[in-house]
Amino acid sequence: MSITSPIQCDVVLALVPTFVDDEVTDSVASTVRRHLMDCSACRNAVQEEQTLRQWFVAAPEVEVPTGFAAHVARRAFAGDVGLEPAPAPVAAAPEPPAGRVLAFSRALVAVAAGGLVAISLFLAGSGGPEVADLDAGKGLQEALLELEQENQRLELEDSASTPEEGR
Amino acid sequence: MGALMHKPSLESQDDSLLVQGTLEGDPLCFEVLVERYQRRLFGLVRHYTRSAVEVEDIVQDTFLKAFSRLETFQQSSAFYTWLYRIAVNTILDFMKRQGRSPIRAVEDPEAMGGSMDETTERKSIRPDARLEQAEISEITRSVMDDLPEIFRTVLVMRELEQMRYQDIADVLQVSIGTVESRLFRARARFKKRLLQLHPEFAATQSNPSDEESKS
Incomplete structure (x- = not known):
């Protein structure tokens, strides 16, 4: 930039789009032009600004259908007001808290049910545990044996003390 | 407007008289108004849709809306500016209805702006000299289709419809400063997208000091 330039580059650069669009006053335009001669x-x-505008070329003329204006005027005077404005997009309503709790409970129950089914299938596939295989089962078996022995002993005592019928 | 007039004599009347005649119930007055602006509206709308049927529907809808609101038209403003505003709203409404609005809800185009990184800013992109006008127009259109509506509209008005800033401001009901700012951002976004879609047209700008030393 020349020392004699009356305005700074940053000011000119900010004005470039409006200058190229011919939207600055005559005095600003001439100041910018003087600056450009030196810078x-x-x-x-x-x-660069002008280059970008080369992409915007005039499109070919548009064909308007014959009788369009008369057709529109007829419709207008017949009371046609055109399409109603598009309805505003409705935002998805947030699910109420109770609904969310219910949904969570349902999901939990579904997971639990699935787990139980899986365990059942596993147990069925392995034939199920034997009572003897379990520590608790061993205790139970011993208790049953004791109970059976006790019953036999009581029956023997009972038969020994009871007189024979028909005697 | 008094007694009904013949069409040829109406064609020389200014807009305000034709509006008045329409309000007094003369269909010919409205027909002349439609004829006066139909070509410009067809030209505007075709920047938004490629379908000739849709263009016709939107223009027709614009005129019907204008007719139904004619009583609200303030004679102090330009009829075309008022009509253009209805057209832009009708276009945007139509696109919304079709679910085709390029405005992304998550994106605030004004806030996002058209900031470019330094590499993009330094790149120049010009149409190849071998390209036909129709080809350039097609490339431009495909880039503009990707822009948020707020940017596309100002680019259409300024670059394709050659409207002055003041007219754009009047149609969009914003300040001239806002028009300038939107145009600046819109061009930046346009260039960025153009470079993304067509890097083959890009050329890095040479350093001005290099140019001077060469000459």
């Missing part, structure tokens, strides 16, 4: 960096910025 290649700002000239490049203007060129």
Whole structure:
């Protein structure tokens, strides 16, 4: 940038889009032009801005259907007001807390049920545990044996003390 | 407007008289208004949809809405600006209805802006000289289709419809400063997307000091 430039590059750079769009006042435009004569960096910025505008080319003329205006005027005077505005998108309503608790409970029950089914299948597949295989089962078996022996002893005592019927 | 007039004499009337005639129940006045602006509205709407049927529907809907609200039109403002505002709203409404609005709910385009990284900013991108106008137009359109609506609208108005900042501000009911800011961001976003989709047209800008030393 030249020392004699009356405005700084940052000011010019900020003005570049409006300058290229021809939306600055005549006095600003002439100040910018004077600056551009001395400053290649700002000239490049203007060129770049103009380059981008080359992508916006005029599209071909549009064909308007014959009789369009008369057709629209007829519809308008017949009371047609066009389409209603699109309804605003409805946000998904948040699930009430009770619903969420219920959903959680259902999920929990489902998981528990699944677990029980899996255990049952496993036990069925392995034939199930024998009572003798379990420590607690051993104690029970001994208790049953004792109970059976006790019953036999009592029966013997009972038969010894009771007189024979028919005697 | 008094007694009903013939169409040829109506064609030379200004907008405010035709609006008045329409309000007084003369269908020809409205027909002339439609004829006066139909081409510009067709031109505007086709930047938003490729379907000729949809373009016709949207333009028709715009005129019908304008007719039904004609009593609210303030004669102090330009009829076309007022009509254009209805057209833009009708387009956006139509796209919303079709679920085609490029506005992403999670994205606030104004806040996000069009900031570019330094590499993108330093890259120049120009259409290849061998490209036909129709090809350039197609590339531009595909890039604009990807832009948030807020940016696409200002680009259409400024770059394709050649509207002045003040007219854009009037249509969008924002300040000129907002128009400038949106345009700046819109162009930055356009360039960024263009570089993403068509890197083959990119050229890194040479350093100005290098250029000077060469010459």
